[in-house]
Amino acid sequence: MQQFATMILDGSNAVLVLMLVSLGLAIIFGLMNVINMAHGEFLMLGCYSVLELRNLGLPFFVALGLSPLIVAAIGLVAEEILIRRTYHRLIDTILATWGLALILRQSMVLIYGPGSYAVAPPEVGAVVLFGSPYPVYRLIVMAVGIATIVATFLFFFRTRWGLAARAVIANREMAACLGINTRRLDRVTFAFGSGLAGLAGAAMAPMISIDPNAGLGWVVPAFLSILVGGLGTISGPLIGAAGVGGLDSLTAAFASPVWAQLVVFTAAILVIRLFPNGLVSRRRREA
């Protein structure tokens, strides 16, 4: 029972981080029609950002707070010099962002070397939950994840900016004809999506080994989450991430990571076969 509770908590942790990653990926795709193959690399940059800021002597939680902003700024630069030149050409976005991913990974190799680093977790101790001790830091990560997801929802559904963003997702051309500055929205969106990945990376930094390939393992589950959950909604990727992340961590805990991969992919294929538009499918816009 105690072991099971820890498993559930660890699983929730993984799910929430995957939700952040998938949400960023889905928002960028939904608004900009850009398939961002470099999304995992923005997560990786979040890890290195925490590492660097810790080396500069900043407290851990300051580093955690600043890292998403730093990664968002890098995203803004990438959007300006690369991504915006690929708009309206979906296949080119894959190629261009894949190239960006390579550049980002190799830049980290050049700066930090190919080896791995570790960031010490903040000393916040452990609490006894369901009869066994559980690291407080992991609980903080969950809280940050939930708060960020809730804030994202409030932004999209309670602000005028969010309304404009939803209009662009639904019908970009018409939104532009109403005077909505789609160019500025693109910039903000890409920076925001990158920042979400950066936050996920920064939060994970003390729990994983930091190397230039740190982001690779997240991209496939994130894409699977979006495909399973459905495109064109904000809630789809979250539900997809809950399914993919939950199934993955539970199977890995009960059986093995290899089985987890097998189970997740089989389940994903079944869902996509049965619900081609995803679990949260959006009615197509009437022509």
Add this chain to the structure above:
Amino acid sequence: MRAEGGLRVEALVAGYGGGVVIDGLALVVAAGETVAILGRNGVGKTTLLRTIMGLNRPKAGTIHFSGERIDGREPFEIARAGIGYVPQGREIFAELTVEENLLLGDLKAPGVDDIYAIFPALAEKRRTAGGRLSGGQQQQLAIGRALMGKPKLLLLDEPSEGIQPSIVAELAEILASTVGERGMGLVLVEQNIDMALKLATRVDFMDQGRVVASDTVAALRASPRLIEEHMAL
């Protein structure tokens, strides 16, 4: 140069891919003037509006609005310059509520009561998703959304399409009074001649991508020969 709100299109060439749909078109709409553009299917009426709106890049020619050149600008800049656009098929945001659809016309607006005053039917449906409205209500919503931006010139693409004749007459009535009150210009593309004659003071006839004839509505009412000539299949 033209007064605030005047439109001047000169030697416009536009189309899709390699094809030319608009071929050397000239059109002048003075500030506050209401012009209907009539012509058979496929003569380029919708393409003309899309090109003015910046959704289509012209291949040649110029478009000036309020004395400033707008061809080559982004659609959102053209909208902000004061051109409202109601496209063919209405393009309502089907999943957003009526109120949200209207707010998108002006994101800084404190409210949408002005539009509810013009179209009371929309007020009753303020929380309903746009996609669940009837065709006539969707058309009201699309027009209301464009009016939210307080345009100096309104581009209307076939507002009567797919709407019951009794509602078309009502819509024409409301539009005529609103356009008159606000003193805004209007470029109306229509197949419905009654609506065109009700709303416009001048009719331009298009054929093969250019304006080939023009007359005042008063003259056309007296002798409808031009209409028959250009609208007959």
